[in-house]
Amino acid sequence: MITVTDLKKTYEGKVPTPALKGISFEIKDGEFVAVMGRSGSGKSTLLHQLGLLDRPTSGKIILNNSDVLALSDQKRTIFRLKELGYVFQEYALISEFDAWENVYLPSLALKGTPDKKRAQELLELVGLADRLDHYPNELSGGEQQRVAIARALINSPKVLFADEPTANLDSASSQTVLKLFLKLNQEFKQTIVMVTHEPEDKKYVHRVLWLSDGLLEKEEKTGKKY
Ligand SMILES: Nc1ncnc2c1ncn2[C@@H]1O[C@H](COP(=O)(O)OP(=O)(O)OP(=O)(O)O)[C@@H](O)[C@H]1O
Ligand SMILES: [Mg+2]
Incomplete structure (x- = not known):
């Protein structure tokens, strides 16, 4: 599903x-x-490059058989909308829109018509059927993150990326979000790549990519099957 070859990113500045x-690895379809x-090791930078939110300095990224860095800017934007979902630590919902609107917006952007029914189903899936008309400031942090997850899934992405999705949540909400990821992976075979600081999150995943100072230090298999 993902093949990364000798990926390098240098932030230009003074x-x-x-x-x-220079990072290389593969992620298979259905893997979590x-x-x-450590902080500063390059985790968010890596996710930004994979999620097509930024452009690497060099290297190759194959996503779902597409050489994504060779695409034109416009084609890459469409690819991102269609094939990738992204969940941020700080939710990044649009405050002027209610939960339902936040979730269906990316389907409007991709297809020209909002997929309101699927948005409703996804909000039901994440346990927020009764919060459709709530604005982000009328939702708890955990609820906002679940709206953000529903939004990331609206266009049925091949890969779901999440950068420390539970870092701002209390332990109960964190468990809810992680169990939701586990369900998406186990029941719907959703491929998920998640940055986390929490050692105990290892129990949910098939494999850990350990970064150290911009390099892939090791790959650790957890023994979980997929
Ligand atoms: N926009 C930027 N411009 C310049 N340097 C940056 C930029 N973003 C990140 N960096 C630097 O790149 C390195 C990797 O940052 P990155 O955000 O990927 O780390 P991280 O592993 O996600 O850390 P954390 O666990 O704290 O989120 C850090 O040294 C950071 O200071
Ligand atoms: Mg980070």
């Missing part, structure tokens, strides 16, 4: 910062993979 120094490592 002093260039090499954040990824965690990305771990």
